[in-house]
Amino acid sequence: MKMMVTKIGSKLILVVGITALLTIGIFSYFNIRSHSASLLAEVEQSANQLSETVIHSTRYDMLLNQRDRINKIINTIGEQPSIRTVRVINKSGAIIYSSHQGDIGMLVDKNEESCYACHAANKPLERLPIKGRTRIFRPVPASPRVLGIISPIYNEESCWQADCHAHQKSQTVLGVLDITISLEEVDKQIQKSEMEIIIFAITAVIALSFIISFFVRRWVVKPVNELLKATNQVGVGNLNYIIKDKRKDELGMLARSFNNMTQKLSEARMQLFQSDKMASLGRLAAGVAHEINNPLTGVLTYSSFLLKRTENNPELQEDLKVIVRETKRSREIVKSLLDFARQSVPKKNEADINEIINRSISVIENQLTINHVKLNKNLNANLPTITVDANQMQQVFINLIVNAADAIGQSGGTISISTALITLSPYGITHIKKAICPKRHDLIDNEYKIDGMPSIKLKIISSLGENIVHFDPVYGRNHHSTVINELKDDAKVVCPQCSSSLMEENEKCPQCGSPIFNFEIPSQGKFEACTKRSCGWQRWDAVDNEGKREYIEIKLSDTGCGIAKEDLTRIFEPFYSTKGQKGTGLGLSVIWGIIDNHNGTIKVESEINKGTTFTIHLPLKHVR
Amino acid sequence: MNKQFDILVIDDEQVIIDALNKICSTEGFRVDSSIEAKEALEKLSRNSYKIIVCDIMMPDVDGFEFLDETIKRKISSPVIMTTGYSTVENSVRSLYNGAIDFIPKPFTADEILNSIIRGLRFSEIQKKISSTSSEKNDSTIIYVPCPAKYFRLGYSSWASEENTGSILIGITDLFLKVVESLEELDLYKIDEEIIQGNQCAALKSKDGLVHNILSPVTGRIIERNEEVLKEINIIEKDPYFNGWLYRVIPSESEYELKQLIPCSSDRF
Numbered sequence: 001m002k003m004m005v006t007k008i009g010s011k012l013i014l015v016v017g018i019t020a021l022l023t024i025g026i027f028s029y030f031n032i033r034s035h036s037a038s039l040l041a042e043v044e045q046s047a048n049q050l051s052e053t054v055i056h057s058t059r060y061d062m063l064l065n066q067r068d069r070i071n072k073i074i075n076t077i078g079e080q081p082s083i084r085t086v087r088v089i090n091k092s093g094a095i096i097y098s099s100h101q102g103d104i105g106m107l108v109d110k111n112e113e114s115c116y117a118c119h120a121a122n123k124p125l126e127r128l129p130i131k132g133r134t135r136i137f138r139p140v141p142a143s144p145r146v147l148g149i150i151s152p153i154y155n156e157e158s159c160w161q162a163d164c165h166a167h168q169k170s171q172t173v174l175g176v177l178d179i180t181i182s183l184e185e186v187d188k189q190i191q192k193s194e195m196e197i198i199i200f201a202i203t204a205v206i207a208l209s210f211i212i213s214f215f216v217r218r219w220v221v222k223p224v225n226e227l228l229k230a231t232n233q234v235g236v237g238n239l240n241y242i243i244k245d246k247r248k249d250e251l252g253m254l255a256r257s258f259n260n261m262t263q264k265l266s267e268a269r270m271q272l273f274q275s276d277k278m279a280s281l282g283r284l285a286a287g288v289a290h291e292i293n294n295p296l297t298g299v300l301t302y303s304s305f306l307l308k309r310t311e312n313n314p315e316l317q318e319d320l321k322v323i324v325r326e327t328k329r330s331r332e333i334v335k336s337l338l339d340f341a342r343q344s345v346p347k348k349n350e351a352d353i354n355e356i357i358n359r360s361i362s363v364i365e366n367q368l369t370i371n372h373v374k375l376n377k378n379l380n381a382n383l384p385t386i387t388v389d390a391n392q393m394q395q396v397f398i399n400l401i402v403n404a405a406d407a408i409g410q411s412g413g414t415i416s417i418s419t420a421l422i423t424l425s426p427y428g429i430t431h432i433k434k435a436i437c438p439k440r441h442d443l444i445d446n447e448y449k450i451d452g453m454p455s456i457k458l459k460i461i462s463s464l465g466e467n468i469v470h471f472d473p474v475y476g477r478n479h480h481s482t483v484i485n486e487l488k489d490d491a492k493v494v495c496p497q498c499s500s501s502l503m504e505e506n507e508k509c510p511q512c513g514s515p516i517f518n519f520e521i522p523s524q525g526k527f528e529a530c531t532k533r534s535c536g537w538q539r540w541d542a543v544d545n546e547g548k549r550e551y552i553e554i555k556l557s558d559t560g561c562g563i564a565k566e567d568l569t570r571i572f573e574p575f576y577s578t579k580g581q582k583g584t585g586l587g588l589s590v591i592w593g594i595i596d597n598h599n600g601t602i603k604v605e606s607e608i609n610k611g612t613t614f615t616i617h618l619p620l621k622h623v624r
Numbered sequence: 625m626n627k628q629f630d631i632l633v634i635d636d637e638q639v640i641i642d643a644l645n646k647i648c649s650t651e652g653f654r655v656d657s658s659i660e661a662k663e664a665l666e667k668l669s670r671n672s673y674k675i676i677v678c679d680i681m682m683p684d685v686d687g688f689e690f691l692d693e694t695i696k697r698k699i700s701s702p703v704i705m706t707t708g709y710s711t712v713e714n715s716v717r718s719l720y721n722g723a724i725d726f727i728p729k730p731f732t733a734d735e736i737l738n739s740i741i742r743g744l745r746f747s748e749i750q751k752k753i754s755s756t757s758s759e760k761n762d763s764t765i766i767y768v769p770c771p772a773k774y775f776r777l778g779y780s781s782w783a784s785e786e787n788t789g790s791i792l793i794g795i796t797d798l799f800l801k802v803v804e805s806l807e808e809l810d811l812y813k814i815d816e817e818i819i820q821g822n823q824c825a826a827l828k829s830k831d832g833l834v835h836n837i838l839s840p841v842t843g844r845i846i847e848r849n850e851e852v853l854k855e856i857n858i859i860e861k862d863p864y865f866n867g868w869l870y871r872v873i874p875s876e877s878e879y880e881l882k883q884l885i886p887c888s889s890d891r892f
Contacts, residue, residue: 290708298637298639298730300730351817
């Protein structure tokens with residue numbers, strides 16, 4: 001595995017590692033402690049038992065005062081490898097029996113640590129719990145530890161009645177048995193388990209770190225790197241970079257909103273690019289206008305002056321009149337060029353669409369004539385005025401006509417422009433631009449477009465599982481994504497973000513009786529639709545109540561090369577161009593933006609080698 | 625040294641100087657010319673001119689700087705501005721800064737001649753005013769200044785805001801006095817768009833001259849005064865009230881009115 005030192009990843013791993021180390025360390029510490037304590041207690045217990053056994057087994061020999069036998073027993077016991085010494089000490093502190101023969105007869109000091117528990121108050125205690133009688137010590141520093149246990153030998157009836165008469169009745173303790181046991185084995189065991197636990201702890205920490213690093217890499221480092229790569233791409237100006245990662249976590253959401261952001265950014269940049277283009281065109285036009293107007297002034301002043309001076313020469317007058325007239329015409333052309341280039345802030349005014357079309361044509365008429373393009377105008381003279389940005393609309397028409405001329409090419413053809421006043425019902429054309437769920441989550445999905453418009457994203461939950469459906473944003477058109485054909489009866493339509501239900505419980509579709517669902521369109525009321533796809537019933541009261549609306553319809557068709565079917569859905573996307581190196585690919589997307597900004601729609605129909613028709617509908621009254 | 629001229633032409637294009645020289649000389653005017661504004665300013669300090677025709681786009685000192693300089697030096701000769709870059713801004717700015725007329729290039733002989741003739745009459749009227757006020761004789765009112773709440777574009781047209789948001793447009797009395805006797809008025813049609821600083825009407829005087837009226841605001845014509853078309857004298861009798869020309873729905877009145885001269889500034 002390639003080790004990448006990613007800051008956030010290694011930090012996370014470090015923190016998790018330290019936490020694991022601490023937890024496992026503390027746990028191991030207490031574990032070792034309790035383990036060694038229980039081991040010692042076991043040794044203590046067995047030492048105590050051994051003492052009892054020694055006392056009981058020597059008892060009979062004691063009564064008979066068989067010292068040789070006692071000695072033998074003690075020696076035998078003392079020979080066991082784990083037992084260091086076995087000693088019997090009498091009341092006066094003298095060692096009377098010992099597994100080490102040399103010790104017999106020696107006196108032990110009452111103040112010695114091993115005796116102190118009983119003899120602290122000078123008067124011996126008679127009974128002590130096991131804990132008080134044991135001691136752990138090292139006889140020589142650096143030698144293995146040793147556990148010592150002292151068991152008192154109590155006076156019993158049989159003792160004072162024995163034939164030796166060595167003890168009196170008044171005595172309670174006759175002496176003590178002192179056994180010391182080497183703890184070497186126990187210590188070894190404790191050490192071994194300590195080692196085991198430490199190895200376990202280290203393995204656990206390392207394993208944990210690897211697991212964490214694997215998942216951190218998978219869930220954090222990889223998507224973050226992807227995001228980083230994307231931001232770098234955006235940084236160097238590639239706004240078309242899209243993060244393909246479709247995970248559902250926060251980073252996935254971040255990636256999606258990042259995609260959304262870059263998309264918005266690229267749209268804004270496009271607008272900027274366009275306005276920049278217009279601005280430089282404006283500067284160019286201004287320069288050209290100034291340069292041309294000066295020589296034109298020479299022509300116009302001299303010719304009009306001559307016209308004045310030759311009033312009695314009708315022959316000359318006729319010719320001069322032509323010069324003056326044509327110069328004046330040039331003046332108008334330069335003026336319209338200046339007006340077109342001077343595209344200021346968008347401002348909507350009442351304007352006559354026919355006039356705008358005529359103005360647009362006058363700008364490019366010459367180009368059309370050169371290319372043998374015939375222009376058919378069929379403008380409805382009785383059109384009402386409409387609130388539009390005349391400059392922007394002129395840009396739309398000029399772009400469309402230039403495109404049409406390009407499509408026709410050099411061989412010649414016809415461009416037809418017609419305008420008409422039409423009445424359309426809102427059903428089938430109104431564009432849903434905003435949609436929210438009851439918890440106010442945005443349902444518009446900018447990433448999935450249906451006929452160039454961002455779709456409405458819905459989630460369907462049924463017994464078959466969950467599915468995402470992209471709903472057609474045009475009221476009544478039903479061009480939904482083809483993921484699901486028919487909804488099951490138990491299906492529920494929910495918000496894809498919060499899964500809150502969009503179903504309308506108490507109502508059924510008035511056409512087919514299927515369940516219906518709804519979502520809110522901010523400031524434009526409720527939008528209802530049938531869950532049955534084949535039915536396709538929809539209701540949008542706020543728009544229906546406004547009734548049929550009047551539109552100005554502008555149709556622009558050419559007899560050019562046409563657009564291939566697979567390209568038709570994409571021509572309004574930015575940077576999509578069929579002109580190869582010639583075009584910027586901005587024209588149609590800008591046109592779409594302008595028409596959309598006027599709450600209008602633009603549609604395209606085309607047939608290869610027959611021609612293309614663009615249909616624009618502009619609403620007469622402004623909607624929110 | 626001190627020569628008397630009628631017209632000073634300033635333009636960086638020799639062909640235009642030549643053309644104007646020819647046109648004006650034929651009409652009997654004495655024409656002096658200069659190819660740059662600096663030289664023209666020197667000439668102004670030596671000679672006197674009745675009127676100046678100045679181009680805007682010139683190297684070094686441009687037309688606006690020249691205009692400011694003439695006002696600073698209190699040169700009484702009125703200035704007519706021309707330019708090949710005939711934008712609304714240039715037109716309105718010229719008139720706001722004290723030019724008496726703005727003629728976009730290219731112009732015909734008649735267009736510039738009419739403007740010059742008007743300018744000469746304008747300067748005569750100005751002279752008359754200064755002579756009458758020096759004699760302290762206010763009994764002869766030469767022209768009626770426009771009402772205080774009105775705005776004017778140069779000295780030719782006025783605009784007045786109405787309560788309803790629409791704007792009335794008309795011709796100032798001074799302009800009418802300069803034109804002298806009216807014969808015919810040509811107005812635009814209802815629903816047509818007029819643009820600030822561009823032509824909005826044409827006046828024909830009895831001497832056969834045609835005078836273009838520049839619109840003080842941009843907007844759509846919603847009503848025009850049919851009375852003045854029938855009886856043109858109404859304008860001369862009452863230029864500020866009954867003699868209005870158009871009622872328009874302005875598109876940017878707030879901004880545009882700031883580019884006009886408030887008539888209240890004419891009161892003293």
